[in-house]
Amino acid sequence: MELLDQLKEKIKERLPELDVVIGWEQGFDPLHATPLFMRTEEDVDRLVFSPLCVHNLASHLTGLKGKKVGIVVKGCDSRSVVELLQEKLLVREDVTVFGLPCTGVVSLKKIKHALGGLDKVASAEFNGNELKVSAAGAARVLPLNEIAADKCGRCQYHNALLSDVFVGAPVEAAAEDNYADVEAFQAKSPQEQAAYWRDAMQRCLRCYACRNACPMCVCRDHCVAQSREPHWMTQQDTVQEKWFFQMIHALHLAGRCTECGECERACPVGIPLLLLKRKINKEIKELFDYQAGTKIDATPPLLSFKVEEENINERGW
Amino acid sequence: MAAKYLKKENLVSWLQTLAKERLTLVPRREGDAVVFRPFAPGQDIPLDQQATTPPKAAVFPQCEPLLAFKYAKDPENPGKVGVQVKEKLGDTPSVVVGCRPCDARGFLTFDRVYDSDRASDLNYLTRRRNTLFATLACDEPASTCFCNWVGSGPADAEGSDILMVPVEGGFVLEPVTEAGEKLMEQAPLEDAGDKAALAEAVKENAAKALGEAPDLSQAREKLLSLFDNMDFWEGVSAKCISCGACTYLCPTCYCFNITDEQSGAEGVRLRTWDNCMSYLFTMEASGHNPRPTKAHRLKNRVGHKFSYYPDIHDGHIACCGCGRCIKSCPSSVDIRQIVLQAIAASAASE
Ligand code: SF4
Ligand code: SF4
Ligand code: SF4
Ligand code: SF4
Numbered sequence: 013m014e015l016l017d018q019l020k021e022k023i024k025e026r027l028p029e030l031d032v033v034i035g036w037e038q039g040f041d042p043l044h045a046t047p048l049f050m051r052t053e054e055d056v057d058r059l060v061f062s063p064l065c066v067h068n069l070a071s072h073l074t075g076l077k078g079k080k081v082g083i084v085v086k087g088c089d090s091r092s093v094v095e096l097l098q099e100k101l102l103v104r105e106d107v108t109v110f111g112l113p114c115t116g117v118v119s120l121k122k123i124k125h126a127l128g129g130l131d132k133v134a135s136a137e138f139n140g141n142e143l144k145v146s147a148a149g150a151a152r153v154l155p156l157n158e159i160a161a162d163k164c165g166r167c168q169y170h171n172a173l174l175s176d177v178f179v180g181a182p183v184e185a186a187a188e189d190n191y192a193d194v195e196a197f198q199a200k201s202p203q204e205q206a207a208y209w210r211d212a213m214q215r216c217l218r219c220y221a222c223r224n225a226c227p228m229c230v231c232r233d234h235c236v237a238q239s240r241e242p243h244w245m246t247q248q249d250t251v252q253e254k255w256f257f258q259m260i261h262a263l264h265l266a267g268r269c270t271e272c273g274e275c276e277r278a279c280p281v282g283i284p285l286l287l288l289k290r291k292i293n294k295e296i297k298e299l300f301d302y303q304a305g306t307k308i309d310a311t312p313p314l315l316s317f318k319v320e321e322e323n324i325n326e327r328g329w
Numbered sequence: 330m331a332a333k334y335l336k337k338e339n340l341v342s343w344l345q346t347l348a349k350e351r352l353t354l355v356p357r358r359e360g361d362a363v364v365f366r367p368f369a370p371g372q373d374i375p376l377d378q379q380a381t382t383p384p385k386a387a388v389f390p391q392c393e394p395l396l397a398f399k400y401a402k403d404p405e406n407p408g409k410v411g412v413q414v415k416e417k418l419g420d421t422p423s424v425v426v427g428c429r430p431c432d433a434r435g436f437l438t439f440d441r442v443y444d445s446d447r448a449s450d451l452n453y454l455t456r457r458r459n460t461l462f463a464t465l466a467c468d469e470p471a472s473t474c475f476c477n478w479v480g481s482g483p484a485d486a487e488g489s490d491i492l493m494v495p496v497e498g499g500f501v502l503e504p505v506t507e508a509g510e511k512l513m514e515q516a517p518l519e520d521a522g523d524k525a526a527l528a529e530a531v532k533e534n535a536a537k538a539l540g541e542a543p544d545l546s547q548a549r550e551k552l553l554s555l556f557d558n559m560d561f562w563e564g565v566s567a568k569c570i571s572c573g574a575c576t577y578l579c580p581t582c583y584c585f586n587i588t589d590e591q592s593g594a595e596g597v598r599l600r601t602w603d604n605c606m607s608y609l610f611t612m613e614a615s616g617h618n619p620r621p622t623k624a625h626r627l628k629n630r631v632g633h634k635f636s637y638y639p640d641i642h643d644g645h646i647a648c649c650g651c652g653r654c655i656k657s658c659p660s661s662v663d664i665r666q667i668v669l670q671a672i673a674a675s676a677a678s679e
Contacts, residue, residue, distance in 0.1 A: 032567075
């Protein structure tokens with residue numbers, strides 16, 4: 013049986029005991045999938061799973077508190093569920109995880125570059141390791157490794173790390189992540205780095221899609237960026253203010269960010285936000301040997317206290 | 330003035346001339362986005378597709394100081410504190426070149442709100458009167474375009490001062506207003522000749538490519554009849570993450586917040602974009618929030634555009650069909666689908 017059919021069957025089995033199961037369905041054009049909230053068997057029939065299923069559906073979990081929720085997760089998505097559980101932001105019994113093996117999702121931005129735009133896509137079809145698209149009257153074949161999301165190229169957890177129901181055959185491969193992108197960026201001079209972010213942040217709209225798409229950003233409606241009482245941040249649209257918010261987001265995610273990349277994917281003006289989060293995660297890994305959402309019984313470093321940290325030389329200066 | 334022809338290679342020299350007298354805003358590629366920025370010689374001007382953001386900020390900035398204030402003690406009577414207030418108005422003559430018909434039409438929705446018998450917003454009006462639009466007609470609509478659903482089309486000149494129709498080798502420029510005609514006089518133009526017929530063909534093809542528009546005349550009533558049907562709204566909003574991407578990219582969304590940003594004895598009163606998808610938008614001082622969930626908020630976004638606004642503005646739909654809220658939504662929420670579903674849902678329940 014095809015993976016998708018198995019998954020549908022498993023979801024249908026569990027549906028009676030659940031309020032809703034979150035998966036994906038086809039979106040407004042052949043290249044866009046969109047989250048699907050399944051309540052009936054007919055809904056389940058609309059389910060899809062392909063490299064177009066880019067969304068981390070775990071971002072919806074904390075908004076469904078008190079409900080019995082099923083969720084379909086890829087490897088990376090499962091890390092967010094694990095981290096949410098570690099932080100006791102979810103009740104384990106309320107969540108039913110349908111885990112999948114995943115060989116990678118696409119980056120719509122890369123496809124956009126390859127096609128020169130996404131406005132006129134007429135068809136898209138996966139064939140082994142290729143995507144066949146026709147757009148604006150021309151047909152193209154794009155190798156998957158050229159259009160895969162960056163995070164997939166360094167993925168160490170292709171298979172859902174947590175699942176109540178696992179469907180399909182586990183993927184054997186696992187890549188290394190040496191934070192080469194962060195190193196490369198840091199090789200630039202401080203002036204170049206500052207100029208890069210000044211340029212990028214200039215077009216920030218303060219729309220907070222980055223924040224609301226993040227599975228671990230749980231304050232949302234009460235975020236310091238917008239609170240009026242107290243009025244923590246000015247509403248100015250200066251680069252300084254926008255950058256300030258990104259620093260707040262990055263620091264509030266220190267040791268919590270699972271690098272799903274939703275912040276960056278959600279940004280309507282394409283600001284490369286994941287780089288900031290990866291910089292912090294690199295430090296967290298070096299200091300605490302910790303990767304968010306990979307071990308369900310580990311305590312996140314910033315939720316714990318040790319008198320002597322192994323990798324921090326407290327009185328050594 | 331009749332339609333004229335502008336060779337592609339002469340576009341920059343025209344922009345250069347315009348930029349001497351007006352702030353000239355053109356599309357510019359920044360990272361993965363295309364945004365409107367002041368014209369700068371030597372920079373690429375991507376005109377092949379709709380910009381990521383609309384030129385909304387040209388008339389309605391993301392953030393603008395309305396006034397500066399300063400508290401000062403009265404030297405005669407130190408117990409008394411007075412306040413000096415200085416109003417600020419943006420009146421820089423501007424022109425937007427290369428926006429799309431939907432972008433320019435967006436301001437028609439603003440006009441009915443900020444320039445009415447009941448209220449006229451001086452800051453808005455000053456900018457509005459000082460800003461012209463040389464709009465590029467669309468030769469090939471995107472999959473998200475639906476301007477024809479809301480009474481418009483890919484060559485609609487309403488709200489523009491010049492319509493530029495892209496043809497082989499350049500543009501056929503049609504003056505729409507007197508001000509637009511003046512701008513055209515500054516361009517190195519040629520007679521349109523047989524290019525005029527080409528331009529007509531471009532317009533026709535684009536209109537055809539959009540296909541038949543569904544009948545939205547029922548939307549007003551149907552959306553209203555669904556107002557208390559929270560099951561419906563919870564269903565269509567389930568995947569929405571309640572951010573501000575859709576509204577801040579929308580050429581017709583005109584809502585704002587006002588904050589006094591004070592430091593010491595002085596400060597500014599800022600007007601910044603705000604949006605109905607935000608929880609705090611309707612938060613009342615009492616702590617009550619009439620739109621506590623994203624379902625309430627998405628109901629407002631769709632309802633306002635397709636029902637409540639048309640209801641008090643002669644049927645004018647407060648959406649120009651640009652499709653940005655669809656293509657830039659992190660969850661691909663499709664406003665077209667919601668409107669159609671609303672029409673169908675209430676038909677079924679009748
Ligand atoms: S900060 Fe970005 S990458 Fe990290 S968990 Fe949040 S959305 Fe994912
Ligand atoms: S999603 Fe992008 S534009 Fe919106 S607030 Fe975040 S960084 Fe700014
Ligand atoms: S519809 Fe999309 S863009 Fe708008 S608030 Fe919801 S998630 Fe954000
Ligand atoms: S509601 Fe959406 S399609 Fe309509 S004008 Fe606004 S952004 Fe464009």
